[in-house]
Amino acid sequence: MVNRVVIGTLILTIVGIITNALHDYNSDNINPWWIVIILAIPISITLILIAQYLAKKILAEDENNLSILKFAIAIGTLGGTCFKNANLTDADFSHAILKSTNFRFANATRTFWRQTKYLKFARVEVTILENIKVRDSLITGLGKEQEYIGANLRGANLISADLSNANLKLADLGEASLQAANLNNANLTEALAIGTNFTTAQMTGICLESWNINHTTILDNVESNYIYLLEEAKPETDNRERRPSSGYFQEGEFTKLFTEVLNTVDLIFRNGVDFKAFMSSFQQVQVENEDITMKIKSMENRGDGVVVIRIDVPPETNKEKIHREFMQFYDENVRVLEEKYYQELEETKRQINQNIQINQNIQKSERKYQIELAEIKKQNYRSEEQNKNMMSLVNQIFQKSTAANYLVTLNFEGGNFETGFPAIRANIWSDGHPLPISLSGNLPGNLEIPQLYQKWSQKYKQLREGYRNLDWLPRIKMKKEQTTNFSKKDAEKGVQKIIGQIQELEKDWRLILNNWWNDPNFHKIEKELRTRFNPSDKVRLIIQSEDVLMHRIPWHLWDFFSDYIFAEAAIGLPEANRVERLNIAREKIRILEIFGDDRGINVETDKQYLSSLFTEV
Secondary structure, X not given: OHHHHHHHHHXXXXXXXXXXXXXXXXXXXXXXXXXXXXXXXXXXXXXXXXXXXXXXXXXXXXXXXXXXXXXXXXXXXXXXXXXXXXXXXXXXXXXXXXXXXXXXXXXXXXXXXXXXXXXXXXXXXXXXXXXXXXXXXXXHXXXXXXXXXXXXXXXXXXXXXXXXXXXXXXXXXXXXXXXXXXXOOOEOOOOEOOOOEOOXXXXXXXXXXXXXXXXXOEOOOOEOOOEEOOOOXXXXXXXXXXXXXXXXXXXXXXXXXHHHHHOEEEEEEEOEOOHHHHHHHHHHHHHHOOOOOOEEEEEEEEEOOXXXXXXXXXXXXXXXXXXXXXXHHHHHHHHHHHHHHHHHHHHHHHHHHHHHHHOOOOXXXXXXXXXXXXXXHHHXXXXXXXXXXXXHHHXXXXXXXXXXXXXXXXXXXXXXXXXXXXXXXXXXXXOOOOOOEEEEEEEOOOOHHHXXXXXXXXXXXXXXXXXXXXXXXXXXXXXXXXXXXXXXXXXXXXXXXXXXHHHHHHHHHHHHHHHHXXXXXXXXXXXXXXXXXXXXOEEEEEEEEOOHHHHHOOHHHOHHHHHOOOEEEEEEOOOOOOOOOOOOOOOOXXXXXXXXXXOOOOOXXXXXXHHHOOEEO
């Protein structure tokens, strides 16, 4: 609009000058060459001003002049560097001068554009660089408090970018790299984050309402004190549904929270739930997807008729397919049940009317009463049936949430710490199921572990010697005139020093072993274990290997055992026969009593008490 006003004003000025000059020429017979000179000067100045004005607007990428800029760039890129249709995945163009470069239709997934120059003079059609705001954030790494609502950021490389307080609602962040990015207080409501890498990103105060993630989304070591699950506060509570509700996340809790989300399909019912239709639909989905392990995890009543039921599924499951199939089955089952209900109700009314026609003495009020009574009975029967199905569902959830017993074997089939363990087989047995779930993985070699074990073993030998000195020291009788170079106090200090060194080595153990176990080819086994088990489950994990050192490393330092407190590790050989348990019926309980050194202790009373019980001692 401004362009038109300025240009129109200049044209009117020129027209005025020409009109006056012609008038003067006709009236005073002025030399025509003077007219040409008089006209040329303002016209030239006007054209220069118009050109400068338009150039300024074009360089500023004004929306009204983008077509001119694109045309100029298209001409400028002729003969320039061409990356048209090229695969530039993970390419690094940082600090490059990209004037007159052709990037049309290029695959720019995670391409690094930081501090590039003259990128706006490159052809970028059909790439995320078409969006000026997105392009600027990719170049500068700055997007603080910017609006990216619905923006296409697919595959954007925003490593260490500052996106704090940015509005990324409905943005496509699929396959983007946001490692170490600052996303504090950002809005990711309904954002698509499939395959997105958030490793070590700062996400305190971020809003994650209905964001779309799956097992390919990486949330390792995210730094977050708290998050919001609603974009706007509920009017009646002024609460944006904060997590945690009070206090702050402990280290790793953010990742655990959304790991559970990754393994569930959320079924949302906005007008209550028909439990009979739900149970039928769940069984139908199980039949349709018999190769996928599904179980009902939880049910939540959010008020106003909104009910959320979560179904546990493996991480790699196509959750959108499961959700779509379930809702299709559910809608159809609800329709069938409604039709059946009203058919039965109409049949009841028909019978009542038939009886009334036979007995003409029944008044209209009695007829109305009988119909209403039939409707109430039918409704009560339906409510009882719904309650019965609801209790069945609750019982299923309760049974799934209570502690279960699992046996896991980790079989290291060959290999050693020098060359690595190329074949690792994990088998998971659960109570009541004859066949295991089998997984496979591998681990690379690690020479730090044998070296650390040698240090660890030597320290324990020194500790054993230290305790032996403490044990023998009081029994050594010294002559009064004899001088010694050691005392009990010195020995105790030596023992404490060795214990401190062992504790330091334990820190090294924890770091080295967990880094080793976090190798992607082994970590997938751990992720599956975490998917299958609840923290309250009892898990027996047997380590099977022919490598003696594999039996001796401190498996209890594995992070898995920190989170599953009822899990325990045991050692076994790769090949072993199962020993059948012998159930021997006994009339008396058997008690094994062991008495050690009884000096200064009266154990006879204990012996007599045990003998007096109805037991076999």
